[in-house]
Amino acid sequence: MSFKERIAILISGRGSNMDALIAACAKPSFPASVELVISNNHDAAGLDTARDACIPTQVIDHHQFGKDRQAHERQIDAALQAHNISAICLAGYMRILTPFLINNWEGKILNIHPSILPLFPGLDTHAKAIKAGMKVHGCTVHIVTEDMDQGPILGQAVVPVLPNDTEHSLAKRLLKQEHLLYPQVLKNFLRKEEPDINVDALING
Ligand code: GRF
Numbered sequence: 001m002s003f004k005e006r007i008a009i010l011i012s013g014r015g016s017n018m019d020a021l022i023a024a025c026a027k028p029s030f031p032a033s034v035e036l037v038i039s040n041n042h043d044a045a046g047l048d049t050a051r052d053a054c055i056p057t058q059v060i061d062h063h064q065f066g067k068d069r070q071a072h073e074r075q076i077d078a079a080l081q082a083h084n085i086s087a088i089c090l091a092g093y094m095r096i097l098t099p100f101l102i103n104n105w106e107g108k109i110l111n112i113h114p115s116i117l118p119l120f121p122g123l124d125t126h127a128k129a130i131k132a133g134m135k136v137h138g139c140t141v142h143i144v145t146e147d148m149d150q151g152p153i154l155g156q157a158v159v160p161v162l163p164n165d166t167e168h169s170l171a172k173r174l175l176k177q178e179h180l181l182y183p184q185v186l187k188n189f190l191r192k193e194e195p196d197i198n199v200d201a202l203i204n205g
Contacts, residue, residue: 002028002029002031003031004025004030004031004032004033005031005032005033005086005087005190006032006033006035006083006084006085006086007021007025007032007033007034007035007085007086007087007088007089007186008034008035008036008037008038008079008080008083008085008087008088008089009021009022009034009036009037009038009050009088009089009090009091010037010038010039010040010076010088010089010090010091010093011037011038011039011041011044011046011047011091011092011093012039012040012041012044012092012093012094012095013041013044013045013046013092013094014044014045014046014092015037015044015045015046015047015049015050015091015092016046016092016175016178016179017089017091017092017112017178017179017182018034018037018046018049018050018089018091018092019046019049019179020178020179020180020182020183021034021089021091021182021183021186022034022049022050022053022055023183024183024186024187025183026053030183030187031187031190031191032087032186032187032190034050034053034055035055035056035083035084035085036055036056036057036058036079036080036083036085037050037055037056037057037058038057038058038059038060038076038079038080039057039058039059039060040059040060040061040062040072040093040094040095041059041061041094042059042061044059046091046092047059056083058079060072060075060076060079062095069095069098070098070100072095073097073098073100073101074100076101077100077101077104080105086108087108087109087110087186087189087190088105088108088109088110089109089110089111089112089182089186090109090110090111090112090144091112091182093111096148097109097144099146102144102145102146107143109143109144110141110142110143110144110154110185110186110189111141111142111143111144111149111151112139112140112141112178112181112182113125113139113140113141113142113149114126114139114171114174114178115128115129115137115138115139115140116136116137116138116139116140116156116158117140117142117149117150117153117156118149118150119132119134120132121148121149121150122148122149124167125137126167126170126171126174127167129161129170130161130165130166130167130170134161135160135161136158136159136160136161137158137159137160137161137170137174138156138157138158138159138174138177139156139157139174139177139178139181140153140155140156141153141154141155141156141181141182141185141186142154154185154188154189155181155184155185155188156181157177157178157180157181158177159173159174159177160173
């Protein structure tokens with residue numbers, strides 16, 4: 001087995017991207033292992049998926065810290081340190097990180113965002129893409145910096161926007177590409193290889 005970086009995944013909900021990362025990391029040749037899953041939400045469905053995969057989970061509920069966002073992140077940071085984590089993947093983690101965590105883990109936090117950044121940062125990206133009349137939509141894996149959804153782009157994948165698409169149908173088509181892109185980009189990132197541009201989905205429809 002080759003050397004594996006110890007990664008943590010932060011989630012808030014469904015955790016399907018987390019699941020894709022866990023599956024990739026389970027392969028002996030993949031350069032990472034998932035050593036911790038943290039959720040800010042007790043009810044995140046992804047927690048059960050992680051437990052089923054025998055990965056340690058922690059719920060660090062932001063509500064107990066009131067408005068003190070840094071206190072919440074200090075606890076997350078302590079959990080990451082305790083598990084000797086070396087890189088973090090945000091996967092549907094619905095909290096904006098403060099400079100505290102971002103600076104402590106500078107260049108080591110990745111996120112997947114469901115749009116072709118820098119288009120459509122923030123929420124409701126599928127609706128925004130349809131409303132804008134986009135013919136393609138996509139997802140981006142990037143490094144997290146203090147400017148939300150603006151960190152260096154590591155990889156992107158695209159899908160067509162079809163004439164009758166709804167937010168739901170477009171999100172569903174894109175999610176399949178997210179699950180392919182995130183592990184691939186994480187692998188390249190850890191091996192310090194070139195970013196990926198995946199246009200297969202566009203060509204193949
Ligand atoms: C994904 O669309 C991801 O791009 C975005 O949030 C969603 C999370 O879905 N950041 P899941 O929890 O990974 O299923």
